[in-house]
Amino acid sequence: MNTIHRFSVVATAGFALLASAAMAAPRPAMPELNLGERGASGERAIVLLGDNLAAVAAHHGIAPEVLMQRLRSDTALRLDQSGRLYFADDHLPPALTPETVRPASVAQAPLADTFLLHSRPGAQRTIYLDFNGAVISGTAWNGGGGPINAQPFDADGNAAVFSNAELTTIQAIWQRVAEDYAPFDVDVTTEQPPAGALTRDNLADTVFGTTVVITHNAGVYACSCGGVAYLSAFDNVGDYYKPALVFWNMLSSDEKYVAEAISHEAGHNLNLYHDGDATSGYYTGHGSGATGWAPIMGVGYYQSLVQWSKGEYSGANNTEDDFVVMQNTGAPLRADDHGNTQGTATAMTQTGTGLTRKVKVSGVVSTDADVDMFSFNAGAGTATIKIKLDALSPNLDAQLILRDAGGNQLASSQPKKSLGGKVSVSLPAAGTYYISVEGVGKPPVLGTGYSGYGSLGQYTLSGTVQAP
Ligand SMILES: [Zn+2]
Incomplete structure (x- = not known):
């Protein structure tokens, strides 16, 4: 089961110096630098960059x-010897103990399919989660040295075999990351993509992506950190600044810790910087329970609701618009799957032949402005429709509104302490009715709440209505 896939890397220094480009307007090229040292941060990095700082900033x-x-x-x-920027993420969660270990999630797919999972098959852009171990060669991480043997994911001390528990954890990690990237036309997969699906051969190549290798840091990268990743590697020509690395041994092999680190490191590859506050480079979040919030590019280890952000919280030190930056680095948003108005509503699937009928539909809220509108035919009497969010780590705080054909609101749902909800209403007459789903925030945005900005994700609506 535990096949060690060879990680093929075709990058050369020449390719790397072609630099990266956004899809619409290429970013300015990186200057060709040799700074003589690797890993500088703070004032030292500023001194090393000297007159080249503006060009390096422009490229990023x-x-x-x-x-x-x-x-x-x-x-x-940090700054590498070529003046490239990368992050060595040194904020670590407390190690879990047998007493504090999180209960395992239930596998969503057959265990035999663990390395065949795809969130969006057929997308041109891919984030490959590599749990099987890798041989990394010819990349910036090798520093001109020989190949790096990256060990597979391991949670039980036996790296030679994936146990059923480990396969279940891998599925759960994938599912959590897939939810974070659900608004994007990007396939998050555990299956090694074919050659060419990740490497960007030239600026005209539209099929590319990145890899996150989930491994032990021993012999891979000497740091006390949960992960490392280069900025903007996602749409670079060549693979020199890939993969991103996440170190399970620093994260207690924990499903949530590892998943948060993967989404975060892939975010760096998509050119995102950190969301910090006045006192810390990493914002750890606020609130509690299902609506306790933190930004993905801060630290998501301590809160349930971890979303992309544009710095809408008290003391935010970075107001970059995550979705804009990621789109400019090669991750387009997915096309809207359901219309926003009653005129463009999607009819819910209706099943059953008795007095009550079942209605169902699935979708993704993919932008802050997105409203997914659905129609159903029903007779007079009780209609109950609920929303089911991602089972492990939903990003969508959903508001439901049920309306009649004239657009009059009959019922709505937006619980204060949970993300899902349901509407139940007695419909006055037989007819066509409409229910909408949209992502919402929770006031106060600059206190214990959050805006609707990152309140996006996958859902299924289901319920029962009277026969039309
Ligand atoms: Zn980071």
């Missing part, structure tokens, strides 16, 4: 003063 899509501010406030932001 930010103003020179912003790069200086980020280097000064965030010691995890």
Whole structure:
């Protein structure tokens, strides 16, 4: 079961220096630098960059003063010998013990399919979660040295075999990451993609992506950190600044910790910096329970609701719009799957032949402005429709509104302490009715709440209505 796949890397230094490009407007090229040392941060990095700081900032899509501010406030932001920026994420969660270990999630797919999971098969962009171990060669992580043997994911001390519990954990990790990337036209997969699906051969190549290798840091990367990743590697030509690395041994092999680290490191590959606050490079979040919130590019280890962000919380030190940055780095949003108005509503599937009928439909809320509108035919009497979110780590705080054909609101649902909800209403007459789903925030945004910005994700609506 535990096949060690060879990680093929075709990057050369020449390719790497072609630099990366956004799909619409290529980012300015990186200057060709040899700074003589690797890993500098803070003032040292600023001194090393010297007159090249503006060009390096431009390549990474930010103003020179912003790069200086980020280097000064965030010691995890490092400079390699070529002047490239990467993150060594040194914020670690407390190690779990037998007493604090999280209960295992239930596998969503047959265990035999664990390395065949795809969130969006056929997408041109891919994030490959590599749990099987890898041989990494010819990349920036090798530093000119020989191949790096990256061990497979392991949670039970036997790295030679994946136990059923480990396969279940891998499925759960994939599912959590897939929810984070659900708004994007990007396939999050555990299956090794065919050659060419990840490597961007040239700027005209539209099929590319990145790999996150989930491994032990021993012999791979010497740091006390949960993961490392280069900024903006996702749409670079060549694979020199890939893969992103996540270290399960620093994260108690825990499903949530590892999943949060994967989404975060892939976010760096998509050119995202950290979401911190006035005192820390990493914002750890606020609130509690199902609506306790944290940004993915801060630290998601301690809260349930972990979303993409544009710095809408008290003390935020980074107001970059995550969705805009990621789209500009090669991750397009998916096309809207359901219309926003009653005129463009999707009819819910209706089944059954008796007095009550079942209605059902699935979708993804993919932007803050997205409203998914559905129609159903029903007779007079009770109609009950509930929303089911991602079972492990939903990003969508959903509001449901049920309306009649004239657009009059008959019922709505937006629980304060949970993300899902349901509407139950006695419909006055037979007819066509409409129910909408949209992502919402929770006030106060600058207190214990959050905006609707990152409140996006997968859902299924289901319920019962009277026969039309
Ligand atoms: Zn980071």
